[in-house]
Amino acid sequence: MRPGLYGRWALRPTFTLYRMPIKMDFYFSTEDNKLRQRINTFSISLNPEQLLLEYIKVPKFILAFKNIGIGNVTPIHSPYTLQGIGVKGFAFQFTPWKFFIAYADGEVARPTPCSSGRPAVFERKLRSVRLGVGKTAAAHFHFLYLEGADDPNSVPKCQDSSSISYPYDNKVVGLDANLSLFKRRLNTSVQLFASVTNNLASAPIDREYVEQVPDFLYNWVQPHFDIKVGVAGELKSTYRHRTGDVSMSYKFISPGYNTFGNPSLKADREGIEIKVAQRIGRELSIRGRLSQYTSNVFNVDKTTYYDQRIGIGISLHKPEVPVVVFNINAAFRFGKKGGNTISYSHVQAFSISFNHTVSTTNPTVLGLTYTYNESVSQRPYDKPTSYSHAGIFSMTKRLFDRFYLTNMLTITEYYVAASGHTTIFSLEVANSYKVRKNFTIDSRVNLSKQNEIKVIETGVASVIKMGKYGTLVFNIGGKRCVNSKKLSNFKLTTTYSLSW
Template sequence: MKIKNNKILFWLCIVFACCFCRKGYAQDVDLENFYKPNFKVTGNINANMMYYTSNMENSREPFTYLFSGNLNVSAFNFSVPVSYSITNQGNNLGYTAPFDFNRLSIMPKYKWVKAYIGNVSMTFSPYTLSGYPFKGVGLELTPRSPFKISLMGGQLLKAVSEENALGGVPVYQRFGYGAKVGFEKAQYKLGWIGFYAKDDVNSLNMVNDRGVTPKENFVNSLIFSTSLVRNLNLNVEYALSVLTDDIRSKTISGGGLRDKIFSSKETTSFMNAFNVNFDYNIQKSTVGLTYERIDPNYNTLGALYFNNDLENISLRFARPFYQDKITISTSLGFQRDDLEKVKKQDTKRVVGSINMNYRVTDQLNITGSYSNFSTYTNKKLDQFELINNPNVVPSDTLDYRQLSQNANMNMSYAFGKKRNQNLNFNYSIAGQANEQGGVIRKGQASTVQNYNLAHTVSFLATKVALNSSLNYTNNQVSRNNNSSMGASVGASKKLFKDKLNTNLGFLYNNTQGNMNSSSVFGVKFNNSYVMLERHNFSLNIISMFRSSTNTQKFNDLTATLNYSCSLDKIKLPVKKEPKKEKETVLNPVLKINHKDKTYEGTRDEIIKQLQDMQSALRPMPKEDSDDLQHLLTLTTLTPDDQSFKEKALNYLKAYDLNNDILDKYNKYLLDTAKSLREEMIRKDEGFENDYVMALGRVNKHKMHGVNEKDVTDKVSYNSYLKLVERKNKKLQPLLVHRWMINEITILSNTPVDQIHQNENLSVFNKEELGHFFKMMKEKKTETETIEEIKIKLIPFYHDLALKNVKDDEVDFKFLKNN
């Protein structure tokens, strides 16, 4: 393939994108505000300088700096994010890197069009273009139509000659181009990705190429994802990478169809990658499965690093337990290589892990994790070696297994009158053993254990905080055994109305081993100062003093000065126009447009409309109702008409937000009631059968109907009384269940706009509405909210049933059918 043809294809994709997205322009444009500059700058800038000195030879650079920033410049309806990074860290490397340390990125955006200009990176998929930095341009089009398109083009690597390269290994200049076209609907997505990269043969003039060859790569990928089945997400990707290792090699004459399509050369190889994964949510549980297969030598020039020659299968499961206080997630996976059975040895890995988080109370939290890795390696002797070397025995083959285990536990406890103290304990252990032929030999096992205890206390009145910690580490690696013990203490103080925070700390660590002992003493001094709320200055100094029995003593000092500034809605001064005298109009007629409704009238008339809306509010949490009333009060107190309109709009937006939450909440309530009704009807027969069986045993007993005064067989009569007691115990749940079914049925048949008027539900809302308002403001999912409503609603109606149920005659619904 010629690079010229690919450039033509790239620009055709841009034209294709614009044609397909023409429907995207059919959207609302605020013409009134479009021509207003509204110039704003937001973001942050940062300057960092580091000084380092040490009496150790060959230490790092003594002074480095880094200036960086992320800015967003907006004007009219456009926004232009800009990021930059300037540093001297690459100046003294002794070689030239094939990329820039100093970077400038500009990413302007207008509605659904976003551009990437300068030193940027984009990601299409893991198997094509995956975050590779390039110098060039990119474009993302995400209109309201189903089509989504991304394009990129630029320099991936700059040329580095042999004399300037790291280790004398030169680098060719490389350019890349890519396109991603997607078609997205609510329940499925389809996509195609194309990525092309090629080295410039003329960018280097080498006598000896030292194994470095100019490459060419064309990757195609197909993507599909769907959620057609409720709570099931399926994602599939297939990628084909056509890589020519040396574009100077001869073109294959003849060949198959794909050789002709891709103009294959003698060094061209075709490699595949396939990935499928799905996640299925069952109530609060999540089950996931991933299958991945990557051909040997698979590579894409759009990724910095790539694993290949592997097949991976993994299973995931996660679920909260015990009223969501305990969360457990587990995974189990199997991985193997040598897919084509050509290596002299193959490797298989089994990976298992479990993580748990237990929130015992609001003060005590416990987390734990465990993982187990087993790697199997089998060396396969060449058949000719077996024939030609009579001394080879089966023991010369390698049957090797590496076992790795890791466990971690962390406990955090907050205590004190205002929880101003925190105690944290952490323990971790990592073990590894090498097993060959089923035997772990001496010196082939290692264990590392670490203990850490930390305590912090804050004195709120004086704004002083103290912290301390102890740590102990024991390493048993092969036949060596060493341990390390240390401690640290520190204090901090806030001054000048909390603008200055100063910290001083000391640390000490001592290590004892079989052949050596060493110690480290350190002093830390940190200061941070906030000026005018947006300017932050910090100075950090740390000095370390190290000594060892085998080496000379040395010490180092690192000082870091940092300045950061937060730019929050900086606006250019607006040119003031001469004020024109206006005729004073008493009680002018105002218009306030909000959504599809217009509020028109004098100030007093509009205020009356808003007050009527406030009075007609459905029940909601007192806090939210008070906030609305406060906004309405602010509206009535505004001095001028323009401020009045702004405050009225603020009130209307908040009013609509609360109304939307109430509408969703009532819908969730109705859905929950319908679901509960079906569930309770299914269980009704079981409750009745339990009672019928208990009643039958009573009626069949020989003492049934016998007056207590006439009883002669006390043992038999006591047995009868126990059966009566059991019957009564079975009657109560049946009556409670029937009462709840009746009330839930009434609730499920109520129109959604009238459900809040239900008498029992009004009591429930007084107790729980604030909790659910908070959940929905935190954007919890519909499934989570309905599940929480069900958890709260069942005990509420059960308590009501216990208070209201009467020992009425039972209607046997299922006995008649039988």
């Protein structure tokens, strides 16, 4: 739970060493404590390729390092091994000549004891590697490997039987190959992976019970009685032409597949996805997406779930007429058991926006946006329905050489079957004033009303550019909720960023 009073501080300096830019990122919050996962972070990253922009002659060996990160880093190797998770350690990407090497090693979860019905989290470390021939965006053949394990002794034993958690280890091995033809217009890629996950709290399987398994495989897996084995694969083909591209992909992930490097990866899924992007002339562009996924890929469960998504986007950019952007997205999910539909839900969203610049000498930009969202869920025992409308009108006007004024009016209506209608009115006035060449002050005031609750929100930001000494940004904001009866509170937040 967030404390009533807390502070956050961010520092992001950049300095050069032998003309090589070195970036540092430091984030500190008083909310960080030993009962939750890490919030405070610190990292150092280097990008030797930046030296090319300075026209500096450096050894090719140094330029082969695309990036180097130390501290809290977020490397990306593959959705099936390592992607979207922070690693406290180090990572680098090295591409000498035609070869590709990416490596990451560190901690992905710090130990937190169980408390108040919340299960304990063991200290978890992993290492991941991707190596092969060719770059990821071109023709390549790469081998990928990941291994990670929890430390069973990193947290004390939990006495609460409802909050028991178990330590695991995880190993993933796979291949990623991509073939480019017709001057990279046609790309076909294949990815194949296998994973093994052991519950370390269960007993190991003695060698005599699995004599038919080769020694090298037994020593690598070190199987326990509670073990999960899974496979995953993806086949994708993309065709790019002068005015657009088309891609099709097929994905398969078995129920037992797991990777410590991507907790958001969903297992037990199979499906196809089609994407189309087409530009017509210089003014009109169209995008489309269609996908369908199913669960229960081995047909061992009694219930199978189907997920379908469709999306269309149209953009029109024509001189002297409003810029029009149209988007519609829909998602459907239903479950079947024994041929009968037992659950159904869908979410759909529609939005259209217009933006127009009235004058170029003394510009006035007008914007109008309308969005509609609907969610429907139907089951034999209840049928909740909700939807929302939102209309936004904005106007940005330059009043003087250094002063810009923006007005924004938002009207939103929510409907939930359980609580009925809720209407929110919001009016925001923002301005930007350039005091001097290197000093700008931005401020805003937002007034909103939701039923009987009135909210006043203000904010001021100062931006000071100090040339070679960097840029200083200071933000301060306040929010006051005034209930017509008795509710009243105030919050103040500040952030600080410095770079040089």
